Amino acid sequence: MSKEEEKRKEVPEEKKIESFGADAYTESAKAVREVGARVVLSIIAAILIWLFGEMVFLPISKSLSQVFLGYPVHSIISFIIVVVLAIIIFSVFIDIRRLTSAIAGVLAFEVGKVSGEADMEAFRNYRIALDGIIYVIIVALTYLLFADYMGQIHPAIPAIVLILIVIWSIFALWRSTRAIAHILGRHTSKWAEELEKRAKK
Amino acid sequence: MGYNNEHKRAEAEKSKIDDLCYKVTSNLLLALMIWLFGVLVFIPIAKTIGANVKLFIALIIFLPFTGLILQLFPKILELIDIFSLFSIKKFRFLRGVKEGERFLVFKSIYTIIFAIVIYLLYFPLLISFHPAINGIAIIIVVLTVFFILVRVLNIFFKQI
Numbered sequence: 001m002s003k004e005e006e007k008r009k010e011v012p013e014e015k016k017i018e019s020f021g022a023d024a025y026t027e028s029a030k031a032v033r034e035v036g037a038r039v040v041l042s043i044i045a046a047i048l049i050w051l052f053g054e055m056v057f058l059p060i061s062k063s064l065s066q067v068f069l070g071y072p073v074h075s076i077i078s079f080i081i082v083v084v085l086a087i088i089i090f091s092v093f094i095d096i097r098r099l100t101s102a103i104a105g106v107l108a109f110e111v112g113k114v115s116g117e118a119d120m121e122a123f124r125n126y127r128i129a130l131d132g133i134i135y136v137i138i139v140a141l142t143y144l145l146f147a148d149y150m151g152q153i154h155p156a157i158p159a160i161v162l163i164l165i166v167i168w169s170i171f172a173l174w175r176s177t178r179a180i181a182h183i184l185g186r187h188t189s190k191w192a193e194e195l196e197k198r199a200k201k
Numbered sequence: 202m203g204y205n206n207e208h209k210r211a212e213a214e215k216s217k218i219d220d221l222c223y224k225v226t227s228n229l230l231l232a233l234m235i236w237l238f239g240v241l242v243f244i245p246i247a248k249t250i251g252a253n254v255k256l257f258i259a260l261i262i263f264l265p266f267t268g269l270i271l272q273l274f275p276k277i278l279e280l281i282d283i284f285s286l287f288s289i290k291k292f293r294f295l296r297g298v299k300e301g302e303r304f305l306v307f308k309s310i311y312t313i314i315f316a317i318v319i320y321l322l323y324f325p326l327l328i329s330f331h332p333a334i335n336g337i338a339i340i341i342v343v344l345t346v347f348f349i350l351v352r353v354l355n356i357f358f359k360q361i
Binding site (some may be wrong): 018045133136140143147149157158159162165166169170173174176177178179180182184185188 | 222223224225231239246253258260
């Protein structure tokens with residue numbers, strides 16, 4: 001056994017949890033400082049582009065009767081706005097992942113502190129659970145930004161995209177509920193045993 | 202040797218319970234999540250696109266939700282039995298009634314609650330398909346509840 005391992009064994013459980021919590025809070029503060037402003041700015045930019053597109057450029061382009069390469073002007077304008085929104089949103093996705101990791105760390109510490117089970121496995125499970133749910137919410141909100149513009153390009157596109165999103169979200173939720181079940185599993189088996197004992201009495 | 206075997210059996214039993222709890226919790230949570238996101242987010246979005254899309258999305262949500270509920274069904278029935286047993290010990294009313302009949306009363310009450318909850322969960326999905334399908338489901342639930350109540354009332358009338 002190495003010296004480092006011996007040292008780690010000597011540290012009491014409470015101290016380990018406290019240091020885990022301190023690390024989680026430091027990491028989350030760092031993540032919020034580094035990517036928080038960028039995420040907020042990107043979201044504001046996306047909303048502004050959506051507003052200008054919806055209220056200024058699309059009405060103007062609909063009043064034009066010209067056709068380029070067989071496509072009406074409003075379809076081309078919608079396509080451009082969809083591409084720009086997609087670039088902004090996908091660049092934000094990476095930053096959001098860092099934020100969710102930080103929040104998961106804090107959550108794992110705060111919940112684990114009570115039961116004395118704040119460890120790396122709990123942190124991993126909280127992160128997977130949060131990632132899945134937050135991603136589904138973000139994708140649903142993002143879809144609302146895109147839906148109208150995609151409908152301008154072709155009426156079938158928003159329907160197809162929505163169907164794909166629903167199928168993807170079922171798998172994403174499946175992954176995150178498995179992680180939540182891992183977290184809850186420790187408690188539910190205890191409750192089941194307790195209930196079984198009481199019923200036998 | 203004997204102690205070892207018993208210990209192993211107890212461990213195996215415990216891991217079986219843990220596994221069962223994990224599966225039930227996981228399936229229950231997934232069904233709940235699919236229902237929440239489906240009914241509160243995706244179906245309203247689909248409604249803005251068109252009636253056909255709404256129908257299709259409702260079907261996509263309906264299939265995995267039903268699959269999960271069917272998987273959970275035997276476990277829920279077991280849970281109803283456990284809760285009924287627990288309720289016999291906990292609640293002391295119906296003292297004159299035999300224990301087996303009291304068990305049946307509690308089981309019937311929990312079954313009715315379960316049937317109503319299941320119907321309420323399916324309601325937004327069924328109404329998205331067609332109001333008539335929802336109507337058929339209501340009739341089935343009402344008839345089931347009626348027959349269960351008749352069984353319970355028989356026990357009460359025997360007492361009077």
